[in-house]
Structures are given as structure tokens and as C-alpha cells.
Amino acid sequence: MSGGTRLIKPRIRRILAEELPPELVEMLPKHWVMIGDVLILPIRRELEEYKHRVAEVYAEVLGAKAVLRKGRISGEFRETNYELLYGNDTVTVHVENGVKYKLDVARVMFSPANVKERVRMARVARPGELVVDMFAGVGHLSLPMAVHGGARVIAIEKSPYTFRFLIENIELNGVVDRMTAYNIDNRDFPGRDLADRVLMGYVVRTHEFIGKALDIARNGAVVHYHNTVPERLRPMEPFETFRRVAGENGVEVEKLNELVIKRYAPGVWHVVVDVRIFKT
Numbered sequence: 001m002s003g004g005t006r007l008i009k010p011r012i013r014r015i016l017a018e019e020l021p022p023e024l025v026e027m028l029p030k031h032w033v034m035i036g037d038v039l040i041l042p043i044r045r046e047l048e049e050y051k052h053r054v055a056e057v058y059a060e061v062l063g064a065k066a067v068l069r070k071g072r073i074s075g076e077f078r079e080t081n082y083e084l085l086y087g088n089d090t091v092t093v094h095v096e097n098g099v100k101y102k103l104d105v106a107r108v109m110f111s112p113a114n115v116k117e118r119v120r121m122a123r124v125a126r127p128g129e130l131v132v133d134m135f136a137g138v139g140h141l142s143l144p145m146a147v148h149g150g151a152r153v154i155a156i157e158k159s160p161y162t163f164r165f166l167i168e169n170i171e172l173n174g175v176v177d178r179m180t181a182y183n184i185d186n187r188d189f190p191g192r193d194l195a196d197r198v199l200m201g202y203v204v205r206t207h208e209f210i211g212k213a214l215d216i217a218r219n220g221a222v223v224h225y226h227n228t229v230p231e232r233l234r235p236m237e238p239f240e241t242f243r244r245v246a247g248e249n250g251v252e253v254e255k256l257n258e259l260v261i262k263r264y265a266p267g268v269w270h271v272v273v274d275v276r277i278f279k280t
């Protein structure tokens with residue numbers, strides 16, 4: 001994933017300075033995200049009239065086949081609401097940390113800010129351990145664990161559209177022998193007491209799934225519990241809710257680690273807590 005610098009690229013500026021009023025040239029995007037060969041551009045409202053031309057010039061200079069205007073990610077499937085400004089094919093293969101991710105950037109979220117967590121998961125995975133990824137997406141977190149860590153993975157993804165890419169990515173990365181995928185709601189996954197590690201890479205409503213994660217985990221397993229937390233509830237949350245729900249289920253917990261992944265919204269943080277669980 002490559003990001004932009006703080007300066008508008010000289011070539012972009014040169015081309016657009018001849019077509020846009022000077023004050024709008026100063027509003028051209030100074031940051032961007034490239035996923036594979038699809039560019040995500042934050043374009044200000046003031047540039048509305050010129051947005052297609054701006055996208056075209058950025059695409060040409062930066063070598064993108066399609067350009068999307070950055071928007072919000074929302075809903076159960078965490079779909080993007082990006083506006084297509086240039087090109088028509090938004091399916092790409094993004095390579096990060098030696099892992100190939102095929103995805104449709106126009107519909108499937110792939111957050112640049114989560115890169116550290118994807119790299120961390122590659123490191124924590126142990127050969128042969130069984131990981132259950134409850135919110136697999138296209139394999140965002142669990143592909144690195146299978147590819148680099150040699151872990152066995154059960155990846156669960158509810159969205160049929162995203163699932164198609166998950167299946168392709170398992171093949172693309174040569175981990176068919178150790179990764180299995182289910183296109184179901186993780187609450188319908190029948191496995192119990194089997195995972196050495198459970199991934200809960202979801203936000204906003206992750207607490208609703210703690211009980212299920214506890215069912216899936218075996219005694220002594222580690223759960224990587226993500227959630228979004230308002231500033232005023234930190235540092236107690238999100239661990240406190242996990243501890244309470246575990247207690248209600250007769251499970252003891254030990255907090256191993258906590259990391260802030262990113263600012264999710266003003267005053268709200270996306271946090272991950274690593275929790276070891278003890279079933280009696």
C-alpha cells in the first residue's frame with residue numbers, strides 16, 4: 001500500500017494548474033491510498049465539478065487503473081461506499097508482507113491503518129496451531145497466519161461477495177492444505193472447544209460475539225478481541241466487557257496485551273486486546 005506525500009506531485013500540479021482555478025489547485029488531495037492498482041482519493045467537495053478530470057490525472061501519473069473517492073465504511077458486512085470516478089474495473093490483487101489479497105476495492109474494506117495488525121498476526125501464529133477467524137473478510141488477518149506462521153485456519157465470512165475473494169485468496173497464496181473457509185454467520189459455526197487462537201477482527205458490535213468466541217476457543221486459547229471504544233471508556237474498555245461476559249459464561253480471563261489500531265472516529269479508538277481464556 002503506498003500513501004501520498006504532503007506535497008501535490010509536481011506533474012499532477014503542472015497538468016491541473018492549467019485547467020483549475022488556482023485556489024482549487026491548493027485543495028488537490030495530498031494523501032491517497034493505492035491498493036493493488038486501484039487508487040482511493042479523498043476529494044474535497046469544492047472539487048466536485050472537476051472530480052473526474054482530477055481522478056484521471058492522478059490515475060495517469062500514479063499508474064492506477066481505477067480511482068475511487070474515499071467514503072464511509074458501514075453496515076454488517078463493512079462495505080465501502082466509495083464513488084467510482086475513473087476506470088471500471090476495481091478488482092485487484094494487492095501484495096502486502098508477501099501475502100496476495102485479491103479483492104474488489106469498491107466494495108470490500110481494506111484498511112491501510114490495520115497493516116501493523118496484519119503483520120503482527122503473521123508473527124504470533126505458530127506452526128500447526130488452529131486459528132478460527134470469526135470475521136475473515138478476504139483473509140485480511142488469517143492469510144498472513146497461514147502463509148507465514150504455518151497455522152491451520154478456519155475462516156468464517158458471512159458476505160457471499162467477500163467470501164468469493166477469500167476462497168480465491170486461499171488458492172492464490174498456496175495454503176489450500178491448511179485453510180478452510182465457511183460462508184456462514186459465525187454464530188452458526190458448530191465447532192466447540194477447538195481453537196488455539198480466535199480472531200475477532202470486527203468493530204462496533206464485536207461484544208455481541210464474545211459468547212460465541214468463548215465456545216469456539218479451547219481451554220488456554222488466546223482471543224484477539226477488537227472493538228471500537230469511546231475515549232472516555234478507556235483504559236477499562238474493551239477488556240472490561242470481555243471479562244464480564246466471560247465471567248457470566250464461567251470462563252476466567254487474563255489480559256496479555258492491548259494495542260490501539262487506529263482512530264476510528266473523533267474520540268473513538270479501534271483497539272485490540274489479546275486475552276487468554278481459562279475454562280474450568
Ligand SMILES: C[S@@+](CC[C@H](N)C(=O)[O-])C[C@H]1O[C@@H](n2cnc3c(N)ncnc32)[C@H](O)[C@@H]1O
Binds near residue numbers: 135140162185
Ligand atoms: C471489517 S471486516 C474485517 C476483516 C478483518 N477481520 C480485519 O480485521 O481486517 C469484517 C468482516 O466480517 C464479516 N462479518 C460480519 N458479521 C459476520 C458474522 N456474523 N459472521 C461472519 N462474518 C461476519 C463482514 O462481512 C466483513 O467481511
